[in-house]
Amino acid sequence: MTDAPPRRDDTDGRRQTTAPRFFDDIAGLRGVAVLLVVLFHAHVPFVTGGFIGVDVFFVISGFLITRGLIREYEKNQTISFRGFYARRARRIIPAAALVIVVSIIGAALTMPLLKVFKQAIDLLAAAAQLANWHFIAQNADYLAGAMDGSLAAHFWSLSIEEQLYFVWPLTIFAAAALVAKTPLRRWLPMRMSVGIVVGLVSAASLFAAIWLTPRDPAAAYMATYSRAWQFGVGGLLAVVAPALIGRGRTAKLNTPIALVIGWLGLAGLLYAAIAINAQTPYPGTAALLPTGAAALIIASGQMAGTGLPFVGRVLDTPPLRFLGRVSYAWYLWHWPAIVLFEEATGITSWPTLLAVSVVALGIATASTMLFEEPIIGNTELRRNASASTSVGVTGIVVGLVATMSVGVATVKVASQDTVANASLSYQSVFGVENTEMSGPVVPNPFQAYDDRPEPNACLVPVGDRAPSQSCVFGPDDGAPVVLFGDSHAEQWVESIREIGSQHGWRIHQFTKAACPAQNLPQQRGLPDPFVKQDCLDWRRDALEQIVALKPKIIFVSSLSTYVPKRETAEQAWNDTLTTLRLTGAQLVYIADTPYPGFQIADCMSGAMDDWNKCDFAFDDYPRFEPILEMPKGRGKDRIITLSVNDLLCEGNTCFPARNKILFYRDESHLTATAAEVLEPALVKQLDSAGFDYRAG
Incomplete structure (x- = not known):
């Protein structure tokens, strides 16, 4: 992505002697790749797989970098690591540092404080060349849109390239020296040795990508080791490039071959951009298509002569070379x-976003001509490796300092909006008229994300099938009580434990993130966690344990927006309730809380002067809770339903806070503080239902 094709007058300090168009097709291919990525990010219809442009960049970079390293070793019998890293430093880092600094300034001018802080953290990781690992640590699924609001989202691929640039010359040198400086040189050519090593590395990386894709989509998509194989495909092309070029000049047979594979490659690339989408398990085996297509296009250009209508002639057109x-x-x-x-602006229509991208192209053109290219072509920097390295280090430091400074400043400003000695009682929040609609709240928006039930390990993470610790609370001889459901059930665990402590309950917690209590079936083509095998296995095992436990009381709750069809939701709930009724326990369902659909804490960090800026409508998202409409039954078949939604909303308008208490820690879940404050509301409704706390 970051390595332009060698210039005709400068390839690592050596003059090009090949035909003028030798790398112009690669420049055009880069233009196609970046155009696909931009169209995808602008949400242009039909370009659902435009993100495969990044795969093309990986192949191109692998080809150009490996080619340069091999040629250098063939000429000098060594590789100048100092020179290699210096060239990368002046070519890549200054332009990235400029964008990072401008981005964090833009965030500070347009975003609420908490969002600015989050952007600063993301951009800090980008400046440190670790963006991909930062997002993997957050389990951020790129294709699911988990990173769409981050200014640093696109730096994941740049970080991979930077990390590969660090280890790739060492790998090539080791492979070349293995035969050039040992008796193996008698039997094994240097290029073959490099090809074997690159091939083995690529095969291991491809296996990791395929294995990880269904198990850990974030890591599969952004981990360096699961993307190195695409870099390696380009490297293997560089290994065999002399053979391709030689035959292309001497054998007429290669003319039709080059023609065919070139057009096949371009057709495959365009088909991938249209046929692949965010629901495609990626990279997995799906990435073989765009990667192979890019390799075919490059191979065609290496084989082709001049004056023929190869794909290279299309890629060699001025507009595509300019984009490259x-x-x-x-x-x-x-x-x-x-x-x-x-x-x-809040505008997300694709024509408008495409227009914004065109404006960005103008900025990019100015940045390239006035900033990037003058640094790359500077005579002193090209001559002095230490100076080039210093430019790169300076860029990293500037990016780190800018992002850290803004991050620290936002925390200092936010710390001023802290409630001192805030009352946490139900009476002080809901027992008086809600007259306060501005001012500090508790928890502070910066603290809201961590204001969650403890121990958080009892919420089984996505991908896992069991908690990492015992999740049973209360006296050994207490009446067995169960809490069952997803994270919307888990948000009530401390309230239920508080009720249980007054009645001698022994509470068994069965909760898993993004995995509903209702028995939703597996569905092909959906990437959502609730249809993955780990969720299905966890729910099956949890229900078996609950039946064996024979609890007296079962509390159930679940997100109500998993599926858009009422029939599916009804059948799923019927399946689960049939199993739970086998226990003979009293069933208590806690209605799903309002679903904002946006980060309330982020919004509130910029709305301390008017909390109503963060109001939302209760019916903004379709909710299906057929359990609320089921016959209540009698005796042990009775389902008691609880709801606090009338306290969180008035009519269809729901509030982010009330009388100094912040209700939500993110786009969906209550803060632990809010759940604690609302606990008396649950008790009041249980009392009204004539609930027997001793045995259900």
């Missing part, structure tokens, strides 16, 4: 432009 020239800068600038525009 500015591709790095356009990739850097277009995404922050889209994110900041959406934040400032």
Whole structure:
């Protein structure tokens, strides 16, 4: 992505002697790749797989970098690591640092404090060349849109390239020296040795990508080791390039071969951009198509002569070569432009976002010609490796300092909005008229995300099938009580434990993130966690344990927006309730709380002067809770239903806070503080239902 094709007058300090168009097709291919990415990010219809442009960049970079390293070793019998890293430093880091600094300034001018802080953390990781691992640690699924609001989302691929640039020359040197400096040189050519090593690394990386994709989508998509194989495919092309070129000049047979594979490659690339989408398990085996297509296009260009209508002639057109020239800068600038525009205006229509991307192309052109290329072409920097390295280090430091400074400043400002000695009682929050609609809240929006039930390990993470610790609370001889459901059930665990402590309950917690209590079936083509095998296995095992436990009381709750069809929700609840009724326990259902659909804490961090800025409508999202409409039954078949929604909303309008208490820690869940405050409301409704706390 970051390595432009060698210039005709400068390839690592050596003059090019090949035909003028030898790498112009690669420049055009870079133009196609960046155009696909931009169209995808602008949500242009039908370009659902435009993200495969990044795969193309990986192949191109692997080809160019490996080619340069092999040629250098063939000429000098060594590789200048100092020179290699110096070239990367001046070519890549300054332009990225400029975008990082402008992005964090843009965030500070357009976003609420908490969002600015989050952007600073993301951009800090980008400046440190660790964006991919930062997002993996957050389990952020790129294709599911988990990173769409981050100004640093596109830096994941740049970080992978930077990490590969660090280890790749060492790998090539080791493979070359293995035969060139040992008796193996008698039997094994240097290029073959490099090809074997690169091939083994690529095969291991491809296996990791395929294995990880269904198990850990975030890691599969963004981990360096699961993407190295695409870099390696380009490297293998570089190994065999002399053979391709030689035959292309001497054998007429290669003319039709080059023609066919070139057009096949371009057709495969365009088909992948249209046929692949966010629901495709990726990279998995699906990435073989765009990766192989890019390799075919490059191979065709290496084989082709001049004057023939190869794909290279299409890629060699001035518009595509221009996009290839500015591709790095356009990739850097277009995404922050889209994110900041959406934040400032709320407009998300694809024609508008495409227009914003075109404006970003203008910025990228200026950045390339006035900033990036003058640094790359500077005579002193090209001559002095230490100076080039210093430029790169300076860029990293500037990015780190800018993001850390903004992050620290936001925390200092936010710390001023803290409630001192806030009352946490139900009476002080809901027993008086709600007259306060501005001012500090508790928890502070910066603290809200961590204001969650303890121990959090009892909420089984996505991908796991069991908690990492015992999740049973209360006296050994207490009446067995169960809490069952997803994270919307888990948000009530401390309230239920408080009730249980007054009645001698022994509470068994069965909760898993993004895995509903209702028995939703597995559905092909959906990437959502609730249809994955780990969720199905956990729910089956949890229900078996609950039946064996024979509890007296079962509390159930679940997110109500999993599926858009009432019939599916009804059948799923019927399946679960049939199993739970086998226990003979009293069933208590806690109605799903209002679903904001946006980060309430982020919004509130910029709305301390008017909390109503963060109001939302109760019916913004379709909710299906057929359990609320089921016949209540009698005796042990009776289902008691509880709801606090009339306390969180008035009519269809729901509030983010009330009388100094912040209700939500994110886009969906109550803060532990709010759940604690609402506990008396649950008790009041249980009392009204004539609930028997001793045995259900």
